[in-house]
Amino acid sequence: MINTSYIYLDNASTTRVDDKVIKEMIPFMSEFYGNSSSSHALGIETNKNIIIARQNVAKLFNAEPKEIIFTSGATEAINTIFKGLVASNRTKRSQIITVTTEHSAVLDTCKYLEEIGVDVIYMPVLESGLIDLCELRKVISEKTLLVSVMLVNNETGVIQPVKEVTEIAREFGALMMTDATQAVGKISIDVQDIDVDYLVFSGHKFHGPKGIGGYYHNSKAFNFQPLIHGGGQEKGRRSGTLNVPGIIGLGKSCEICLNEIEKNKSSIKKLRDLLENELLVIEGAFINGDKENRVYNILNISFPDIEADILIKMLNNICVSNGSACHSELIEPSHVLRAMGLSNKDAFSSIRFSLSKYNTEDEILYTIKKVKEIIYQLKTSNYA
CATH class of the missing domain: 3.90.1150.10 (Aspartate Aminotransferase, domain 1)
Structure with a gap:
């Protein structure tokens, strides 16, 4: 009907939001409402479920749980990575390369970074919406700090050759980030295979709750300054009381995606x-x-x-x-x-x-x- x-x-x-996700979240707004950072019994029990949720997210990407950092969503994750890398950079690398068809969360962040002196190159695309890898080779150099190419475009659905882009970035010693917001739950993502340093995602794009997302941070990649300071949650990478119901829902969404x-x-x-x-x-x-x-x-x-x-x-x-x-x-x-x-x-x-x-x-x-x-x-x- x-x-x-x-x-x-x-x-x-x-x-x-998937009904199974809602069902999973409800107890953490009523029965298990403890702060996951607290050392009492309710806090410990809540934290056990946070650990399981983090494992489910990591499993979807073939990552390690310690490499998953929770944020309020993809926009915060993007700002965290870009601004954190620039603020923490102590090398001569002063350039970021991205693409003209990226989401505004990337483009507007890059415009801000340009205002404070960062050199940003905006790669053009072909009529197909795909980037030209030969053009990337022409502009990338030892000055490049980060290359950022989204995995799936949010307007056209075009899948960019992120693995090949990463290979080029590696040749020049640059870091690699991909905005996978539109890819998660639609295509299989193996961070070991595409070899990125950072991967961004948001729960509400794949039948999870709004207000929760995060990023994968390759444990071998550069560890930058956090965007948000405070209580040291998320191993100091994102302070603030954890959104427990959101994280539980995100973990369940990832588990469902893996199966469906x-x-x-x-x-x-x-x-x-x-x-x-x-x-x-x-x-x-x-x-x-x-x-x-x-x-x-x-x-x-x-x-x-x-x-x-x-x-x-x-x-x-x-x-x-x-x-x-x-x-x-x-x-x-x-x-x-x-x-x-x-x-x-x-x-x-x-x-x-x-x-x-x-x-x-x-x-x-x-x-x-x-x-x-x-x-x-x-x-x-x-x-x-």
């Missing part, structure tokens, strides 16, 4: 492909981003001569996006699509559909029907 209240196809923005990832990939891809194939029938419609190197739950599609904002409003209870939710109130074209070479007009005509395990075939068929009806209506009205 179709959920007549909402058809939610904006899962790259945030996701519904292959099953979800098959079912969600089937729905995404159905949606994509039917919408491409619309005259002029085209996909944004590399069709081979992308995650299976995101579809970014342009409908020329149709304003995305108008289409989104007319879709009413079908929740979709015209780009990153962080910039949803800005009346400007997607910086990701513009970096890929789209005109302002085509960027303004683009919509992102992002699916999850909770979507159904009935919902997708209904969405296809409504999109086609609305676009036909707009093209045959005075609007066109």
